[in-house]
Amino acid sequence: MDHIMETSGLRKSYKGNVVVNDVNIHVPKGSIYGFVGPNGAGKSTVMKMILNLIRPEAGEVRLFGEKVTGQSCEIFKRVGSIIENPYFYEKMTARQNLDLHCDYMGFPNKERIDEVLQMVDLQNAERKQVRHYSLGMKQRLAIARAILARPEFLILDEPVNALDPEGIREMRHLFQQLNQEEGTTIFISNHILSEVDLIADTIGIIQHGNLLAELPIEEIHKHQAEYISLQVDDAAHAAALLEQMGVTNFSVLDKEFIRIYDPDISGKILSKTLIENGVGLESLGRSQDTLEDYFFQLTENGK
């Protein structure tokens, strides 16, 4: 498979504390790669190493098939990024910041500035100094800057932080549009797993600096089991009744919640049995495992 970015054996530690350990990432060309993990898992550190902002202690990063070294410069003409928070020259306007970005990137088409401001819905605020922007507006402007020079590869570290639900949806559509219409490969980290589930076609899960899994989203969806979710007033009693009914494939989540991984069981019979035996039934419904469930299964096993 053609990979636009690969890391092999990437390692980084700070003061003896290993924050990234033997990370091997493979981002297929044309994909949207969701990079997920809890806070402090090492996501931003990996992204900074990809951008050559910090040097790995061991391992290497290959961008467009080329090894990234201290001397790599030209390769970054093809990369757009947002790392950590949206940083700008606060006393400059949005347009001035974007204009400067074009100059530094060696991107001559400044008409594109109007286009990207429109894409992120900041066309009416472009003359305002960035210091007067809200965090959400800065985030939009950072996205505009990242996509301005038509990069082939976008590295986005929590790009929808501070955006409202409407903004999140708009940016999701924008990323999908860039990916589908312009063929931009996107490497995106996000702590909102449902958001990653909606946008990514490949997932990498990192915890404590280790990449626990890297697989296509279809693989995750294949393993996502359907289940019946029960909320009762006495889970222990309900569990005993389920065993009497011959149901074995279930798990008790806490004092109230039970999941039954046997979708063929009739909800009607189930509710009748529980109520007749004195178990208070608060709710009963059918659901499917989400990326979040997969993530927690994986990260809890990794602990």
Next chain:
Amino acid sequence: MAHLIKLELKKFGIARNIIFTFAAILFSILFITVSLWDSMTDPEQTKDTFESTYLVIGLLTSFIFLVYSSVLTARLIIEEYNQRTITILFSYPLNRMELIAGKLIIIMVYTAVSMTAGYLCCSGYIVFADRHFDMLEGTFRISMLRTWIPMAITTVAVCTVLSLWPFIIGMIRKSVPAAIITSLIVIVFRQVIISKNAADHESLLQLFLTAVITFGAALFIFKKKVPELY
């Protein structure tokens, strides 16, 4: 490199800094005027000589523009680190060392040009003031330029080199106060050194040694501290 300097000049704000240079020169002229007027009108004082007034000009210009060079270092370099805009700059397809070197060149050239302008304007002013208002002891002779010009060239050269020290010290902890305090310490240190020299300015050997030590220290900072983002 020229392209990088051009880009950095956009952030530098040439007009704003030219205005500062004019203001600093006007302040120096005002300071000299007050000093000359005081010694001229006070019967207990003798009038200042051209030599002593020229030394004051050297002190004033080096003080003002060395301190200002530290402010520029803080604004153009250290604040890029503190405000994290350096992560954006370093993700561009540019040589990072050249990028920072470009900023330093702007600061050094600005210091040299402003100091030269300061020397020219203030020296011209004392000649003018003496000719029209007889404010100084003796009269200006062209032969004085034989001392004045080398003194001015050495002072400008030394201060241009010394304007790197706020960068060297300030970058250790990416600290703006450290950069500014360094400029003040450098001024005092230089004053102690030159007060021991008969010519009241550095010898060529001192200038050479200062340049070697300063560029050596700057190179070390380039290797160790410039690539460090945090």
